[in-house]
Amino acid sequence: MSSTFGLASAHPPFGLRLRAGDLTLRPLCDADFPEYVELIRRPIFADPESPQVFGWYRAEPEIRAREALRFQWRLRSELSAEQWTLPLGIWAGGRLIGCQDVAAHRFAERRTVTSGSWLTLDAHGKGYGTLMRQAMLTFAFDHLGAQRAESSAVIGNDASFAVSRACGYAENGTQVSTEPGPAVLQQRFLVTPARFRRPVAPVEVEGDTAELRALLGA
Numbered sequence: 001m002s003s004t005f006g007l008a009s010a011h012p013p014f015g016l017r018l019r020a021g022d023l024t025l026r027p028l029c030d031a032d033f034p035e036y037v038e039l040i041r042r043p044i045f046a047d048p049e050s051p052q053v054f055g056w057y058r059a060e061p062e063i064r065a066r067e068a069l070r071f072q073w074r075l076r077s078e079l080s081a082e083q084w085t086l087p088l089g090i091w092a093g094g095r096l097i098g099c100q101d102v103a104a105h106r107f108a109e110r111r112t113v114t115s116g117s118w119l120t121l122d123a124h125g126k127g128y129g130t131l132m133r134q135a136m137l138t139f140a141f142d143h144l145g146a147q148r149a150e151s152s153a154v155i156g157n158d159a160s161f162a163v164s165r166a167c168g169y170a171e172n173g174t175q176v177s178t179e180p181g182p183a184v185l186q187q188r189f190l191v192t193p194a195r196f197r198r199p200v201a202p203v204e205v206e207g208d209t210a211e212l213r214a215l216l217g218a
Contacts, residue, residue, distance in 0.1 A: 020135040025088040081217035097123040100160045108217035111147040122141030129163045134199040144218040152186040164189040168197040
């Protein structure tokens with residue numbers, strides 16, 4: 001971890017840490033990849049045939065793991081103020097349990113972020129999904145200056161809908177999915193700083209530097 005902190009001067013996201021309750025959110029580094037790959041191989045959905053299943057999850061576990069690493073490396077190489085995604089790993093009690101991504105396109109002009117997230121099946125039902133989204137939104141609104149946060153979920157994904165509503169999101173129309181796999185109808189959600197329902201646990205942010213904000217167009 002010390003070498004990762006040293007790289008933060010060249011790649012500012014490596015210095016970012018969000019802490020809320022039992023959770024720590026931070027960008028994945030190469031040293032995390034063995035644990036990350038093992039996590040990707042584990043169940044995320046109770047019903048793997050559900051329409052709610054992510055397209056990338058439908059691949060065989062070994063292919064899923066290989067493509068997940070390519071995804072992480074690609075996000076780093078493409079990160080710029082014009083378009084960026086921060087893939088934040090979620091740790092609970094020192095154990096990696098999932099990921100919470102936050103992304104933006106032309107953030108300096110649009111002040112809008114989008115997000116996606118997942119937890120391994122054994123971490124469901126413990127309130128982590130809501131808390132990790134609230135931590136991400138606190139960072140986006142309070143530290144980056146976002147004015148809108150958008151999300152979407154497949155119609156019928158009651159757990160995801162519940163997380164969005166717990167964070168203050170309002171329904172914002174529907175769309176047909178663009179992700180790989182079957183085309184499914186999704187509910188869009190929108191939350192603004194005024195509607196945001198903050199967590200009971202305080203959110204601590206470390207590594208919110210001028211260099212990071214400049215890189216993200218904030």
